[in-house]
Amino acid sequence: MVELLRVTGLTKVFTLHLLGGRTVEACRDIEFALRPGEILGIQGPSGAGKSTILKCIYRTYVATAGQAWYRSLRGSVDLLACPVQTILALRRFEIGYVSQFLRVVPRVSALQVVAEGLPRNEWTQSRALQEAARLLEHLRIPCDLWEASPCTFSGGEQQRVNIARAVAHRPRLLLMDEPTASLDHESRRLVQELILELKRQGSSIVVVSHDWQTFNQITDRVLRLDQESKACVTGGSQHVEAAADH
Amino acid sequence: MGGIELSGLNIADTFSGLQGNPVPDEPLLRVRGLTRIYGRGCAECVVRTGPEAGSNICPICASIVACAGVSFDLYAGEMMGVVGESGSGKSTLVQCLYFDHTSSAGEAYLKSYRGGAVNMLGSSAQEQRHIRHHLMGMVYQNPHQGLRLDCTAGGNIAEKLLTAGFFHVGRIRERASELLRRTEVPMERMDHLPRHFSGGMQQRVQIAKALANNPPLVFLDEVTTGLDVSVQARVLDLIRHLHRELGLAMLVVSHNLDVIRLLTDYTLVMKSGRVVEAGLTDQILGDPQHPYTQLLVSSLL
Amino acid sequence: MMANKKAVRPGYNYAFLDEQTKKEIRRRILKAVAIPGYQVPFASRELPIAQGWGTGGLQLTLALVGPDDVVKVIDQGSDDVVNAVNIRRLLLQTTGVKTTENTDAASLIQTRHRIPEERLGDWQTLVFQVPYPEPLRRVEPSEVKTREMHAEADYSRLWVYLYEDIVRWREITVGAQYPVLVNKRYVMDPSPIPRWDVPKLHMAANLNLFGAGREKRIYAVPPYTRVQPLEFEDHPFRVESFEGKSCAVCGSTGSFLDELLDNHTGARRYTCSDTAYCAKRLLSEKRHGQRPTRRTDGGD
Numbered sequence: 053m054v055e056l057l058r059v060t061g062l063t064k065v066f067t068l069h070l071l072g073g074r075t076v077e078a079c080r081d082i083e084f085a086l087r088p089g090e091i092l093g094i095q096g097p098s099g100a101g102k103s104t105i106l107k108c109i110y111r112t113y114v115a116t117a118g119q120a121w122y123r124s125l126r127g128s129v130d131l132l133a134c135p136v137q138t139i140l141a142l143r144r145f146e147i148g149y150v151s152q153f154l155r156v157v158p159r160v161s162a163l164q165v166v167a168e169g170l171p172r173n174e175w176t177q178s179r180a181l182q183e184a185a186r187l188l189e190h191l192r193i194p195c196d197l198w199e200a201s202p203c204t205f206s207g208g209e210q211q212r213v214n215i216a217r218a219v220a221h222r223p224r225l226l227l228m229d230e231p232t233a234s235l236d237h238e239s240r241r242l243v244q245e246l247i248l249e250l251k252r253q254g255s256s257i258v259v260v261s262h263d264w265q266t267f268n269q270i271t272d273r274v275l276r277l278d279q280e281s282k283a284c285v286t287g288g289s290q291h292v293e294a295a296a297d298h
Numbered sequence: 299m300g301g302i303e304l305s306g307l308n309i310a311d312t313f314s315g316l317q318g319n320p321v322p323d324e325p326l327l328r329v330r331g332l333t334r335i336y337g338r339g340c341a342e343c344v345v346r347t348g349p350e351a352g353s354n355i356c357p358i359c360a361s362i363v364a365c366a367g368v369s370f371d372l373y374a375g376e377m378m379g380v381v382g383e384s385g386s387g388k389s390t391l392v393q394c395l396y397f398d399h400t401s402s403a404g405e406a407y408l409k410s411y412r413g414g415a416v417n418m419l420g421s422s423a424q425e426q427r428h429i430r431h432h433l434m435g436m437v438y439q440n441p442h443q444g445l446r447l448d449c450t451a452g453g454n455i456a457e458k459l460l461t462a463g464f465f466h467v468g469r470i471r472e473r474a475s476e477l478l479r480r481t482e483v484p485m486e487r488m489d490h491l492p493r494h495f496s497g498g499m500q501q502r503v504q505i506a507k508a509l510a511n512n513p514p515l516v517f518l519d520e521v522t523t524g525l526d527v528s529v530q531a532r533v534l535d536l537i538r539h540l541h542r543e544l545g546l547a548m549l550v551v552s553h554n555l556d557v558i559r560l561l562t563d564y565t566l567v568m569k570s571g572r573v574v575e576a577g578l579t580d581q582i583l584g585d586p587q588h589p590y591t592q593l594l595v596s597s598l599l
Numbered sequence: 600m601m602a603n604k605k606a607v608r609p610g611y612n613y614a615f616l617d618e619q620t621k622k623e624i625r626r627r628i629l630k631a632v633a634i635p636g637y638q639v640p641f642a643s644r645e646l647p648i649a650q651g652w653g654t655g656g657l658q659l660t661l662a663l664v665g666p667d668d669v670v671k672v673i674d675q676g677s678d679d680v681v682n683a684v685n686i687r688r689l690l691l692q693t694t695g696v697k698t699t700e701n702t703d704a705a706s707l708i709q710t711r712h713r714i715p716e717e718r719l720g721d722w723q724t725l726v727f728q729v730p731y732p733e734p735l736r737r738v739e740p741s742e743v744k745t746r747e748m749h750a751e752a753d754y755s756r757l758w759v760y761l762y763e764d765i766v767r768w769r770e771i772t773v774g775a776q777y778p779v780l781v782n783k784r785y786v787m788d789p790s791p792i793p794r795w796d797v798p799k800l801h802m803a804a805n806l807n808l809f810g811a812g813r814e815k816r817i818y819a820v821p822p823y824t825r826v827q828p829l830e831f832e833d834h835p836f837r838v839e840s841f842e843g844k845s846c847a848v849c850g851s852t853g854s855f856l857d858e859l860l861d862n863h864t865g866a867r868r869y870t871c872s873d874t875a876y877c878a879k880r881l882l883s884e885k886r887h888g889q890r891p892t893r894r895t896d897g898g899d
Contacts (some may be wrong), residue, residue: 376721445755450763455656460758460762465758466831467765467766467831471766489767594781
């Protein structure tokens with residue numbers, strides 16, 4: 053099967069100019085591949101560089117070395133090196149990113165926040181709002197909150213809006229950074245189901261999480277990061293479960 | 299299991315629409331090596347100034363290198379930020395592109411001007427005036443620069459329309475009231491002098507004027523600087539809204555990283571007249587590369 | 600051949616100005632004719648009348664007048680007011696040229712603030728006295744800027760002025776000095792003629808020359824040139840209306856009328872502003888017992 057994403061030699065070293073040019077290595081030589089319709093978990097202790105990997109792929113971080121070949125609908129691109137225009141277009145149409153926390157303009161309604169995730173030249177304003185309403189409904193956001201700013205929501209509701217925004221355009225590749233960190237049991241279940249639904253529809257997903265209860269059931273494979281060596285291990289879910297049993 | 303149903307959501311449909319939205323391959327605005335030097339200038343000016351020299355004043359001839367070697371591409375419908383401290387050359391940059399200042403060197407091509415084949419910085423004054431009035435809009439920090447404060451709000455908008463050959467008072471007023479409605483200026487203020495308006499409303503009239511001839515490109519030069527926080531928020535919301543609704547390309551100049559974060563996809567960081575870093579706005583804020591950008595980001599409150 | 604040699608005072612060059620000066624002014628006139636509506640700067644000379652009393656027009660007349668010319672001088676339509684009389688006398692005393700009050704007989708007419716009612720022919724030249732040549736002055740005080748605006752044909756601010764006039768007063772309130780677009784290029788101040796006279800400039804057979812002595816500018820509307828008043832599609836240019844009024848002297852209903860207030864009775868009277876035209880109508884009525892047919896503005 054053709055891979056959707058292949059990451060090789062991904063290394064990120066931060067140079068802190070304000071501290072006299074000190075360098076901090078966040079991850080080194082990360083290698084993994086993602087097949088279409090697959091859910092890949094990234095696991096590891098805090099500070100192991102899990103989020104850094106996602107951010108490098110999404111280009112919020114500038115990778116120091118490595119490649120991330122993504123098979124887009126318009127051909128293969130190295131996400132780490134392609135022009136920003138390509139990244140912006142891919143973000144708009146193909147790649148979604150769920151951050152750890154929702155960050156929105158406090159004056160924009162939840163409905164609007166989700167609708168803005170839809171590319172405007174594809175969706176008219178009214179259709180986008182309809183679509184957003186549907187998503188919020190699926191994610192069980194009470195409809196009397198839709199016109200309010202998500203800033204006023206509970207942590208769980210905020211995170212669900214965050215996810216709704218990221219998946220509104222049905223990304224082919226979804227990067228999720230601790231999507232369930234602030235959620236209660238019920239919300240976690242909802243997110244889990246949403247991820248499975250996206251998978252069923254063909255999305256490929258990379259999830260960074262500590263929350264194994266939610267994710268070990270749904271990930272197809274797991275990438276384990278080790279803080280000391282920054283090396284990585286890949287395997288199936290069972291493999292990780294076995295490791296956790298020790 | 300089975301609480302959520304996503305029936306009716308069809309990924310295949312969304313994807314198939316994608317082919318119709320290729321990455322735009324030709325930028326709306328292409329700028330190469332834009333340079334503006336105040337003073338007589340010498341051969342050493344550009345070499346002896348800049349962020350490494352820590353100054354934009356030439357040590358030999360004392361000319362001021364306001365900006366030098368600025369290059370970038372701005373694509374249709376995109377918001378681009380230019381950030382930097384006072385005196386970094388960011389305002390000079392947009393004012394050169396809007397022909398308020400002449401450029402000392404460099405080229406700029408606008409897709410909608412002769413198919414992007416002619417350097418508009420070298421065009422005649424008439425041509426430049428045509429470009430200014432038909433293909434660009436400008437919103438200045440100071441409403442005095444962008445508005446005639448002793449002409450009515452409607453008259454200010456009319457000026458742009460009249461330049462475009464709209465010689466019908468009724469239709470001018472129709473268009474002006476539509477623009478004022480979009481920019482949330484009460485209709486009854488249309489025939490009042492902007493001199494008597496609040497700062498926020500003056501800015502909104504300026505925005506309406508800038509949009510009068512449906513330009514594909516609008517420059518925003520520190521539009522919210524000097525406004526109250528709540529007024530600032532309303533103006534920024536308006537800009538976001540207009541951008542989404544009209545699909546304009548905008549070049550947003552600000553020293554305020556929050557404004558840049560709120561509005562733009564892509565950002566140039568300027569210091570001492572040079573671009574020291576350029577990249578996706580979230581990358582500039584999340585993983586700044588240049589020492590100056592790191593300082594700038596770390597100074598965020 | 601000089602018509603009136605005896606009237607000429609000795610000691611002056613022909614037509615007062617020295618030949619070099621006349622040559623320079625003629626060159627400026629040629630340039631003005633070549634670029635219709637464009638204001639040509641010239642070195643305005645001192646004359647034995649004060650600036651502001653028609654020195655611009657007079658310098659043009661002096662530079663142009665030849666021994667065979669027949670000259671008419673009018674002020675606000677009248678041949679007999681003091682300014683017109685004095686200018687005519689100066690011309691007579693320095694040239695001995697023949698003068699007339701009859702528009703049809705004059706080859707060279709110097710005027711202040713009116714165009715004669717009788718239509719001029721291609722053999723006639725009309726010289727206007729201009730107080731303020733710059734039509735953009737009411738929106739821009741800087742001469743440097745207005746020149747730039749002319750160079751770039753940037754008249755939007757004047758248009759805004761007219762737009763705001765309409766917004767404020769529901770019509771354009773500019774009375775005299777109505778700005779016109781000449782030959783589709785330059786906006787020109789036609790001197791303070793009433794709106795009534797503006798259409799007469801359009802495709803006129805005669806040469807129109809404008810001289811501003813204090814402001815040192817010469818400009819021209821050559822024969823058969825387009826002259827369009829600035830107007831909006833939904834607010835077309837209109838001339839003054841004298842609906843229901845007629846000249847108290849000659850009975851004319853087709854000429855520009857002056858309003859006169861009788862100090863004793865307070866009654867309003869209207870008479871032709873063009874006195875020569877009025878007199879001619881009256882004379883012809885007396886002779887033929889009928890009023891002459893109208894030969895006037897561009898309406899016919």
